[in-house]
Amino acid sequence: MNSAWIALAILAFALAWPVPILLARASWPARAPGTALLLWQAIALAGGLSMIGALLSFGLEPFGTTIVDGLRSLVPYLLSGGLPPRANFWQMFALSGAILLSAHLVLNLALTFVRAERSRTRHRQLVSLLSAPMPERPGMRLIDHEAPVAYCLPGTTRSVTVLSAGLIDLLDEEQLRAVISHENAHATQRHHLVLMAFRAWRASLPWFPIATRALVAVTTLVEMLADDRARRDVSDETLARSIALVASASGERSPAGPSSILETSRNALAADGESAHRRIVRLTDRSPALSVRSRVFVVSCGFALLVVPTALILAPAFS
Amino acid sequence: MATLGELERSIMDLLWDADDALTANDLRDALAGGGTPGPALTTVLTVLSRLENKGFVSRDRDNRPHLYRAVMSRADHMAELMHEVLGSAPDHAAVLARFVGQVSNDDVASLRRMLDGAQPR
Numbered sequence: 001m002n003s004a005w006i007a008l009a010i011l012a013f014a015l016a017w018p019v020p021i022l023l024a025r026a027s028w029p030a031r032a033p034g035t036a037l038l039l040w041q042a043i044a045l046a047g048g049l050s051m052i053g054a055l056l057s058f059g060l061e062p063f064g065t066t067i068v069d070g071l072r073s074l075v076p077y078l079l080s081g082g083l084p085p086r087a088n089f090w091q092m093f094a095l096s097g098a099i100l101l102s103a104h105l106v107l108n109l110a111l112t113f114v115r116a117e118r119s120r121t122r123h124r125q126l127v128s129l130l131s132a133p134m135p136e137r138p139g140m141r142l143i144d145h146e147a148p149v150a151y152c153l154p155g156t157t158r159s160v161t162v163l164s165a166g167l168i169d170l171l172d173e174e175q176l177r178a179v180i181s182h183e184n185a186h187a188t189q190r191h192h193l194v195l196m197a198f199r200a201w202r203a204s205l206p207w208f209p210i211a212t213r214a215l216v217a218v219t220t221l222v223e224m225l226a227d228d229r230a231r232r233d234v235s236d237e238t239l240a241r242s243i244a245l246v247a248s249a250s251g252e253r254s255p256a257g258p259s260s261i262l263e264t265s266r267n268a269l270a271a272d273g274e275s276a277h278r279r280i281v282r283l284t285d286r287s288p289a290l291s292v293r294s295r296v297f298v299v300s301c302g303f304a305l306l307v308v309p310t311a312l313i314l315a316p317a318f319s
Numbered sequence: 320m321a322t323l324g325e326l327e328r329s330i331m332d333l334l335w336d337a338d339d340a341l342t343a344n345d346l347r348d349a350l351a352g353g354g355t356p357g358p359a360l361t362t363v364l365t366v367l368s369r370l371e372n373k374g375f376v377s378r379d380r381d382n383r384p385h386l387y388r389a390v391m392s393r394a395d396h397m398a399e400l401m402h403e404v405l406g407s408a409p410d411h412a413a414v415l416a417r418f419v420g421q422v423s424n425d426d427v428a429s430l431r432r433m434l435d436g437a438q439p440r
Contacts, residue, residue, distance in 0.1 A: 128327065128328065129375065130400055133325075143397075147405065151415045152416045195413075243418075244434040248427045250419065275420065276426065
């Protein structure tokens with residue numbers, strides 16, 4: 001009797017529900033955003049691995065004692081179209097589920113990537129026609145619009161940081177430095193790749209609220225990481241002030257923008273407001289960074305999360 | 320020597336500002352203004368066909384020489400761009416990373432209070 005699938009199923013359940021909820025509620029990630037980001041990635045990967053592993057391990061039971069064994073002896077059955085005598089309906093159901101789920105996740109990741117690239121290409125073309133390069137700052141462009149915005153348009157080869165005329169009017173030189181340093185950090189640390197993986201996860205599981213919570217949490221952590229880079233160039237207070245100023249100004253002027261802004265979902269608004277709030281709190285309350293010992297502990301937990309399902313999938317069944 | 324991207328932008332600016340459709344020759348003459356030699360006609364034609372492929376410029380092939388005009392106004396393109404930036408497009412966050420996202424008026428009030436709290440005393 002193979003019980004690896006039970007262990008994998010329990011792990012999959014834990015990683016799909018209680019663990020992400022606890023992590024999303026925890027306060028320590030604000031003190032170690034990079035470490036927390038690693039843990040989120042480990043949870044998502046290990047969750048998918050144990051989910052598919054549980055289905056495979058259960059479904060392949062009639063084919064072999066381990067998953068690797070089972071997959072190997074599955075091939076001749078697939079080619080001949082027959083089934084081993086011990087195979088029952090539920091096992092074949094789980095097996096099909098594992099294959100469909102894997103294909104679904106991979107296809108969604110590819111689709112999310114292709115869609116984002118296409119939108120970015122169009123956006124980059126618009127930016128290059130509508131904005132002027134900033135002579136003293138390579139890789140940056142200025143759009144002539146009164147809304148105070150700054151953003152990073154990530155690219156596979158080169159990224160562009162775009163500032164608006166409204167932003168330059170709103171902020172002083174030091175605050176602008178904070179914004180630019182923050183946006184450049186997104187580009188150099190390639191944050192869009194991590195975010196895309198979590199966005200693909202949410203797109204594949206639209207009925208699964210945890211995927212949305214994970215995306216919100218990861219988005220905030222990425223902003224905090226970029227803030228931490230900016231803190232090396234400017235004071236915490238300057239950065240906090242820039243965030244509050246830009247957030248306040250963009251909140252006030254929303255009716256003046258395209259009317260559909262008002263239709264932006266309340267959830268998205270709440271998440272953005274919450275994110276700005278958390279970023280300012282951690283800059284003003286001066287809570288110390290998480291100790292090295294705690295960071296090492298968190299990273300080890302993340303590592304263990306990946307090792308356990310891998311071992312359960314590869315190891316011979318324990319009976 | 321302007322880059323191809325900058326030349327695209329100058330040509331779009333001319334087409335946006337023009338009341339009528341322009342020929343490649345008109346554009347080259349306008350670009351050459353101010354004593355500078357300006358780009359070669361073939362370069363202008365290359366840039367125009369790039370802009371046509373991207374959907375920014377339409378070409379009237381019935382006329383000789385061909386006439387070019389902007390497909391949409393500058394303001395329409397700016398609206399499209401800001402639509403994506405300000406977060407009203409369906410999946411704007413997938414495209415770009417904004418410094419601070421859209422916040423509600425309640426959040427503005429609370430951010431204001433925090434801002435005042437952070438002021439040096």
